[in-house]
Amino acid sequence: xxxxxxxxxxxxxxxxxxxxxxxxxxxxxxxxxxxxxxxxxxxxxxxxxxxxxxxxxxxxxxxxxxxxxxxxxxxxxxxxxxxxxxxxxxxxxxxx
Numbered sequence: 403x404x405x406x407x408x409x410x411x412x413x414x415x416x417x418x419x420x421x422x423x424x425x426x427x428x429x430x431x432x433x434x435x436x437x438x439x440x441x442x443x444x445x446x447x448x449x450x451x452x453x454x455x456x457x458x459x460x461x462x463x464x465x466x467x468x469x470x471x472x473x474x475x476x477x478x479x480x481x482x483x484x485x486x487x488x489x490x491x492x493x494x495x496x497x498x
Contacts, residue, residue: 422481423451426494448496450474452481 429437429444437444451473453459461479469475474496476484 422478422485423449424484424488425449426496428496445472448472448474450476450481450484450494452476452478 426448428448429446434444451470453463453465453475454469457465459465459478461482462477464475464477
């Protein structure tokens with residue numbers, strides 16, 4: 403389980419290509435070790451965010467397909483809800 407991180411949040415907000423980004427504290431040391439043992443990179447810079455700002459979509463609209471590069475994209479209205487109830491440090495479990 404990872405957590406929402408203040409530093410990751412600040413970095414994500416600085417670029418802000420999407421609505422209300424929240425950075426995840428991944429990879430953790432155990433994630434890096436598991437990846438190393440499996441012979442592959444652990445990845446990183448995973449962000450939960452809304453839709454692309456440049457599109458100006460309605461709050462419940464979503465871009466079709468998997469348009470992110472490893473992030474988790476929600477409708478803007480759902481991202482606003484996450485921001486309102488999940489303070490920094492909230493545990494997050496990402497499942498396939």
